[in-house]
Amino acid sequence: MSRWLAEVVAVAAKDLRAELRTRVALNALALFALTTLAAVSYTIGPFRLAEEDRPFLLAVLLWIVILFAALAGLDRSFVKEEESRTAPLLRLAAAPSVVWAGKLVYNLCLIVVLTAMLTPLFCVLMGFEVALPWRFAVLLAAGGLGLAVITTIIAAIIAQAMTRGALFSVLSLPLLLPLVIFLIQGTTAVSTGDLETYRNSLRAVLSMTGVMTIASAWLFPLVWRD
């Protein structure tokens, strides 16, 4: 078990090191998020929305920005291996479960960086008030994990196909939509302070993440095997 963990960390560390050299995925994520946020903030700003609509509409906008930024950069995890022709070597060097978990950790790191950078900026620029800050952090973490799990397995699938960029969004969006609906519900609830709805949405997010984790852990070796 500890050996497995060490190998997972090694795969994730390799990807993070390669990422820090070129910063392709990080730049894509950060710039996409910042550009969208600038456009949203410029057109709507902190005063344009009616008071009673604010929590819900701002929750929708926040998740749209996160979702689109995620779709812009998270496919790199596997596409990079195919493009640089390092995938066969990785197949020889590590067990499929190790590769899957390592890439998941790598994608999760990218999402954590993205949300940690974007969410405070969003709250400041849009005047998004959060009544339950700690619970908001828990919801963001759960949502980030769900996003990472789903995008990791889809990235593994589309790395094997043609027209990768468009296909990544086409395949990920429908699977992410239910998750994003629950997350928007929960984000509205942490803004208004509605604990009951928050708990229900968090439960839905966690159960969907759990089901997707089990399904992708089981299916990944079949995709990864040449």
Added chain:
Amino acid sequence: MGRVGATLKWLLLIWMLVVIWAAFLWVPSAQGFKGESSRIVFFHVPTAWVATLAFLVSCIASVMYLRRRSPVDDHRAAVSAGLGLLFAILATVTGAIFARIMWGAYWNWDPRQTSITILLLIYAAYFALRGAVPDPEKRATLAAVYSILAFVTVPFLVFVVPRIYFSLHPDVVTNPDPDNRLDSAHALVLLASTMGFTGLYAWLYSVGSRIEAIRHRRRQEVL
């Protein structure tokens, strides 16, 4: 297809004609619905059921493919997903007509409408994936994996999303309140219609699978 198959085909035709006759002329119009709008339930519920069944069959065929690696299973999964998409569109259209009559608009993003839209998107994405992989074996594997991933999100769409948001969608089949259930004549026609549509699905599925088998054989001959 032997004599039994031909007989079954004719039986299916007669069965469906009787169901259509009963749905429009025999059953009295249900209480609490505008005009004759309740009759659409005899077509809406069976098509929705067949769509779910077809997606389930596609998922099972995908699991079988990943186990046995036989191209036949891949063809079955694709044919069944296509039929599921067709019947899901039929269920969406019949639902939208009912929504127009009862609630005043074809589309209002009721949770049921939201979840069926996502379902249609998922299976449309399944065919987009199939189109993007040229190698047949790789295509079959990736499509099977995506089909299974798609199927595990279905419970969230069908059961969780409509429960979190308020829905106008009537709940006459599984409603725990006995006053709100279907009476016996309606239940009988609904059951007959569901059986008829299931038979129709089985027939289309067997035709589709045979067409795919012929195409596969032709491709083998050309190579």
